[in-house]
Amino acid sequence: MSPDMPPHRLTAAAASALIADGRLRVEDLARSCLARIAEREPSIRAWSWLDPEQVLRNARELDKTPRIGPLHGIPVAVKDVFDTADMPTQHNSPLYVGHRPGQDAACVATLRAAGALIFGKTDTTEFAAGGRWAATGNPHDPRHSAGGSSSGSGAAVADCHVPLSLGTQTGGSLIRPASFNGTFALKPTWSTVSREGAKLYSATLDTVGWYGRSVADLRLLADLYDLPGEPAESVPPMAGLRIALCHSPVWSHAEAATREALAEAARRLAAAGATVTPLELPDIFALLPTEHHKAVLHGEGRGAFLSLYRAHGGRLHDDFQGRATNREAITPAQLRAAYDTAAQARAAFDAIAAGFHAVLTPSATGTAPEGRNPGNPIFNQMWTLLHVPCVNVPGLTAANGLPVGVTLTGPRFADHALLDVAERVAPLLAPL
């Protein structure tokens, strides 16, 4: 390990190899991460709960234990909407202050069974849905937001507090913070990773995903969660790569930063030899990012927030009172139309995307907003509703100096293949 590379800057894959070889102690890795956090947290505020003593105790325990699994000793941050047996789960809600569910969400239990060092809980938009914003600042300029709702998870990884973190996406809660903070994220194909023990919002949309600082680190968790998928055909060299450039039906929402980033990514891909083809989606996709996503979100959000509304009434944030009382007046007919159109579009998109190695599309409307506003998820919502895997690839910087990512997507269950493509594409987007 080079003295220039403090352990907290290692990727999970690199740290894991060093720990397996006995060249890095879990405790030293944890101390390095804690030191980084101590330095940065006052301005970044990624964490809603972190107990350094508990982290070090668990780290020392892992140092004494024979290798448990592929994540032995790797610090992982957990979005504070997942239940954790040994930490509070507070959802950034005043109703859940100090709440301890006493059991792990399924995705956390899987991490623990692989030897991961569950580091702490990260701040989130309230219930990963609305209400209160996270306090988290953008690592590139803390006057700007880290996006949301997986605010702390995105910032904690981007800012090298920990190499990996868990998040969720129902609208754009994984990919958009990745774009704003300048890090990698994977939103896997819908319903491949269990949502048990997470705050639920929409059965059709809720998706567990994760952040890492390399494609290899995204793959580490894709393998851990055993994402289904045929063994990927080997990705051809750049000259054989077919990339669709998809502005999406909501291109009018793209700000200059996003327009330039998408064009720049396409240019660099083409310059490297890839074939980049514009992709205009058929009409059936037109309302997916807006009306249909909204109908599902609010239609299903009604049942999701009912129990909190009944138990807490006016003490519940008004946003969720609105969900529980169907303030948007979503009708069964709207919900049915959304379900059925989305289902038809899923099959259509799989067929379209099968003609490409990946579809390149925006990750956000632009760079991170000022303040703590988590930003607009409009470029993510269609892909969430389509259930397709999405990878945010960072590397580009906007004129204002903030990161701007691009999304690679593909057919349902193409997660592994998409990670292979992302691995090819990522170096092209790295700062020149």
Next chain:
Amino acid sequence: MSPDMPPHRLTAAAASALIADGRLRVEDLARSCLARIAEREPSIRAWSWLDPEQVLRNARELDKTPRIGPLHGIPVAVKDVFDTADMPTQHNSPLYVGHRPGQDAACVATLRAAGALIFGKTDTTEFAAGGRWAATGNPHDPRHSAGGSSSGSGAAVADCHVPLSLGTQTGGSLIRPASFNGTFALKPTWSTVSREGAKLYSATLDTVGWYGRSVADLRLLADLYDLPGEPAESVPPMAGLRIALCHSPVWSHAEAATREALAEAARRLAAAGATVTPLELPDIFALLPTEHHKAVLHGEGRGAFLSLYRAHGGRLHDDFQGRATNREAITPAQLRAAYDTAAQARAAFDAIAAGFHAVLTPSATGTAPEGRNPGNPIFNQMWTLLHVPCVNVPGLTAANGLPVGVTLTGPRFADHALLDVAERVAPLLAPL
């Protein structure tokens, strides 16, 4: 209250009215239920956890409290796959013996906020999925099973231990036990009731539902959970009722009891003046109850049982090791075909069913099997995958003396209208 009607025999609606009027104390209702349970439980074994002292303590508390909500003091049993703050949640799994999650599932919290007396936990097929069968016997003949996986919830209501209970359905786990035990059940439209805090198996299939001894009691919870749906057109008198008789694509699995029950139900409806029209479903439905349901169940079950498999390995029941390792070798292509065919069929069924006031179809292959075998869910699986509401209407008895129910179903979100039809149909099926 008639001296002939001990409180434990009251429906929830009747008990609720008496409690509201001050004519029935919650404690007396609870004592009556506990006495019934003490008498019957040795042969029925509906309960996996019940603490009479806790029940009475909570009942007395409710007697002292001003009316909290529409279920004030009403005993409700909870399938032991839902988290409960004050009772263990054991999933009929040796890995969860004595497990206390320390928080309520969302659907339990909603009950509690309405003043319900959460009575205890009911036995279930392990994780509502496979593995170990419940110990529950059929109230009509305990040498026969109560069906599953909501075994104890179905039997506890049918046997008058409590007036209401919660269950879940992923294959046929609500409707089939209702048929076997001779009680009413509603499986609502998919994703209208939150699954938060329940053991999850399949996001596409898992559905929270409930048991009651009258349609009015099913409606009590349909209202409590605020099921969406346009205000039902008023159901016409029998002479105007249009009923489709649907044998379903798996009619060859119907035993004599089911064939006779369906024919008898159709006969009585026609005799009462309804128009009963045979309904042959188009080819697209052919594989829904079998191949496509199985692909979704196993395809999504893989992620659902991964964390338990990783944490417990060989100590996990072999059934779930099989799910986690995809032993059925479900491919992404199979899963995609299942998703897309089911979605197409949902729209098609809504259109077909819109031409009728209800679709009449089997609830099970026959009567309850001997022993503890929960029976075959093949007649329920298509409807679960179609996301449509289903009501089991009891009343008919097979040649062997055991109950056999029939299912009424209709378009997605027709829950309220369907309950209205069930209310009309139920008296026709009552013993002559």
